[in-house]
Amino acid sequence: MISRTHVHCTVNGDEVDFLADDATSLLDALRDELGLTGAKEGCATGDCGACSILVDGAVNCACLMFAAEAEGHEITTVEGIADGDHLHPLQQVFLEEAALQCGICTPGVLVSAKALLDHNPNPTEAEIRYALAGNLCRCTGYDKIIHAVQEAAVQLNGASK
């Protein structure tokens, strides 16, 4: 019988408890144990960023973390970045600027972009491109994504003044 570890952490503001095998990734725990399928598996090797989540505010690939490593930490997934029925400005601008096509990379891109703007409210184009360099997108050529992050930064700065 495989032993399972009890994990207690905060996910999108809610305290949660779940059991995980030693080998289970946090990505699989989020998707299979907690039903949060917003983070995607594109590679399971930390190369595509489709599973990007925030751990205590910092971007991580959920596929590279063991589920047990979430113990005691605050996890944010794409499902947790809107405020009730108000979308996060990044989400709203992504819709308005057509910054997504198939949408498989979008959750990870939004999470990485949020982490960037949380830490750097006025990023340059180059800073945005490097901040998102870990998030592969095969549909857009990144152009509209970069524009959308720039526009969201303007809106967030306007709102905070």
Add this chain to the structure above:
Amino acid sequence: MAIVHLQADHRRFTGGEEVLEVDGATIGAVIAELERRFPGLGPRLTEGASVAIDGELLPRGSIYEKVGPTTDIHFIAPITGG
């Protein structure tokens, strides 16, 4: 009847002839007539070709498409997409 244009690798069936007047009221009838005149050519035009009439690409399988005496028919390699 229609005017049929054949690409190079179909011309070996016709002794090199590239443009032919062929009897038939539909694409399918034209292919049948070509097969009658040049045995072996018919299957190559049905399984392995897209068809354009008067420059307009038809969907695959358009054997009942009507043709007139001045209709230009091109049999070309199959076209798909990604």
Add this chain to the structure above:
Amino acid sequence: MTDTEARPTYKYVGTRPIRHDGLDKVTGKARFAADLNMTGQLRAAITRSPHAHARIVSIDTSAAEAMPGVKAVVTGADFPEIDIADAIHDEAVNNIARDEVLYNGHAVAAVAATTLAQARAAAAAVKVEYEELPAILSIDEAIADGAPLANPTTRTLFTGDTEPSNFASIGQFERGDVEAGFAAADVIVEREFTTVPVHQGYIEPHACVADCGQDGKASIWASSQGHFAVRSKTAAILGWSTDRIKVTPAEIGGGFGGKTTIYLEPIAVRLSQKAGRPVKLAMTREEVLRATGPAPASKISLKIGATNDGELTTLAGTMYYSNGSTKGFSALTGAMSVASYKFPNLELHAIGTVDNTPKSAAYRAPSAPQAAFAVETLVDEIAQQLGMDPIELRLRNAVVEGDPTAMGMPHPKIGFIETLEAIKSSDHYNSPVPEGAGRGFATGFWFNIGEQSSATVNLNEDGTATVITGSPDIGGSRASMALMAAEELGLDVHRITPIVADTESVGFTDITEGSRATFATGMAVVNACRELIEKMKERAAVIRGVDVDQVAWIGGAAVIEGPASEGNEPLTIADITAQAKMTGGPLTATASLNAAGAGPSFAAHLADVKVDEETGQVTILRYTTAQDAGTAIHPAYVEGQMQGGSAQGIGWALNEEYIFDASGEMENASFLDYRMPVASDLPMIETIIVEVPNPSHPYGVRGVGETGIVPPIPTLANAIAAATGVRMTDLPMSPPNVLKKINEK
């Protein structure tokens, strides 16, 4: 920026509304195939061949079956034999090997178990005894005299040949007199070009869930470019009738041609049938790279002749394209894509080969980028040798309506000249080349296709509408369907809900490929809307007590014309649907068609690059693309297709490659080592939408998905030549390969 011919003024077509499926995609709610879970669901894993070519002597599944949690194991023996002449043969054998494994990574068995870890452990415990066979790993090996057969079931396509062959197809295209053409040419350039396999690189690995009941019927949830094709192919591979299978399309996380073929569904259904439980089967990234989709490798020798005043008179050459492990006609489409210049004299030999690398699949304008690499590089060299502007040379020779493609068929109405002019008048072209950089220009073309589509439009009680189609939405097509319906009905685009329905809820629809969704499925939507308008006019006539020919449809309402117009206000859609019950029942219309008249789309790209002569690193400073969309229904998603196609082409040009070891094992089967462009690799991609409407579509749509990937390779090769003086002829133009050429200079 939009370069627009005079066209009707539209209220909705050409606007940029928020896409209807967008919210679910920015909140994580959108359900892709791997996001679905069912009660009692098992997980499955596949056993894959470690050899590039081998005979399967025996498969022993007993150890795997005895492992914890294992509920079912299948091998090729669990599927019916399929005649090699059957159209589904190659795909069936590619799904799961029968007598031979044909490439490293070929599926040989599959296991369903309670957990994924158990399924993977059991898949590794399936014992397969192989007898290794000689493996063919390149075009040169395939065509060598006395080469062993890569696949004994391959016959040369369309020839009627019955002997096995490493030649997948042999084609020839001719016009004029090539010998005389070269004899009269003032300038002749000639080179050999090679490209290696590249992957479509969709971020979502292939995945499906299958649930087979004891009644022998199966439901499949799958990510694909065409769920009707998933149904028909799965049925054919299982030997089932179509009515036993229902396929529900999941959201698709990128396809680019690679999800026009199936890999998993028959296996998942068979496992589910054996286990009596639902089965989820998803590939890992490594499996995606080893066992799905690459675009073909190619080897192209080409020679072009021109006169001193810049007439391109003669083109001749031989194009080899690998199809991977099965037959295919990639070489024929490659040769056919040579269609941009008049070339009175032309002779092209197109030869497809078979080898022991993964079966190739369609990738965005299949085969055209490799051919454009050769043609557009040589045309650039001619411009250079003649001292002509590269756009002027192309304007001088560009095809227009009535000019022949490589296989003789005349072009319909096209916008190549307009696309060239768009770049010529762009800010980019009229800006100086940055210090130390090189500027490259090239063009591309794709035919686009029509084929079969169905649509149903339902008007709801309150005057809103639902547009139901069978075309999986791979790049924003739902929004385009809603926009065309909005334009037809005169109904706000956000009072229309566009959905993609399962195989039992909408009429048959071919795969979303060849840029056909907005073109052909859009036409079905338009036809259904037009039928609804006729019905609404009839209902309005009943309500107003007038003859139907006194009712006109204007601005989204039924307007009573003539003597009866007095005092009769127009009836809106909501007015009419509110009285549907009293005037004959629900208002709904369905249209199906097999669309002819797909409109070719041309693109022209311009790039400024800097080459680091010490490392060979190519940096793109500026990139502009112009493309003829016919009519841009949703311009933001047209731009997205142009930018995405450009980025894929840039990746193909500069970095992406399958690297096989001597045994045929892929050495770089991960996103770390298979290097696709990331955000920091690219500049902004400027877009110019050219609109020369396609006369065969009610709104002039051509389709924009395919063409964008065609010009980037020669655009960048030409830019590198301008920057360094070195002509790159082998892909990828990665730092080591560029450096090698610079050092040879």
